[in-house]
């Protein structure tokens with residue numbers, strides 16, 4: 001049907017980073033999540049990128065997410081990021097980290113907001129919804145991300161991405 | 171495919187309210203839109219409701235939109251509204267207008283945000299995306315609304331709506 005799944009937030013816990021290691025987490029009484037959460041499913045969709053990842057998100061400050069993006073960049077996935085300048089200035093680090101490794105980032109410098117929160121993975125999967133890529137949005141807010149594979153929908157968002165990418169050229 | 175259409179904002183103009191009247195607009199050099207815009211298509215989806223309209227939107231301050239909601243209420247459509255208290259207090263008027271005519275409104279009074287921006291029309295069509303129901307979002311921001319008819323997707327959002335409706339009971 002073109003709908004892969006819908007993720008709702010908040011998650012009750014952030015994912016345990018020890019689960020990325022061989023052997024998993026050995027901390028007694030670890031307070032982080034060891035089971036799948038909306039965030040881990042979200043990260044798994046991003047991490048599945050093999051060629052292209054186009055990101056168009058108002059606020060990006062979540063290190064679990066930016067770690068996946070940086071990892072994809074190291075593996076050779078071609079990444080482009082559009083964000084909003086109001087947010088990029090307050091957030092600093094994640095956008096700075098992307099730029100530092102050579103991921104191209106363009107910003108809406110107008111007083112209006114580039115308020116989208118979508119990403120297109122290999123021209124094949126669209127993530128879209130209310131969810132900004134922040135920590136508060138994961139364990140605090142009520143949010144949604146729809147994961148879609150409909151070709152016509154993805155084409156409409158890809159066209160919009162390309163248009164904004166040109167519009168926000170320096 | 172379950173995807174009806176995607177609406178992108180900003181619109182270059184707000185819709186001309188004279189177009190609602192018989193005979194349309196007779197203002198010379200009218201600066202408002204007389205042709206379809208993303209907002210008029212958005213409004214047409216809302217206005218098509220005949221039985222139920224469930225609204226779950228962070229900020230609601232756009233009078234073109236609230237006029238349609240109030241009109242549906244007068245025609246007997248059963249409407250429920252979930253919004254965020256931070257926004258409902260600053261915005262005042264539209265939420266107050268809904269309450270004044272007897273439309274039930276529930277608010278997230280927690281410090282976190284009820285950040286969704288979706289509506290379900292007759293259990294048949296879902297509007298969802300980055301778009302808050304404000305004036306700035308129409309003619310200022312870059313925003314999207316996906317219009318979806320996929321039954322499984324709508325069921326997931328309806329379940330989420332019902333859960334939040336119970337959670338935000340006074």
Ligand SMILES: [Zn+2]
Pocket residue numbers: 016017018019025026027030031032033034
């Ligand atoms: Zn752990």
Ligand SMILES: [Zn+2]
Pocket residue numbers: 186187188189195196197200201202203204
């Ligand atoms: Zn006019």
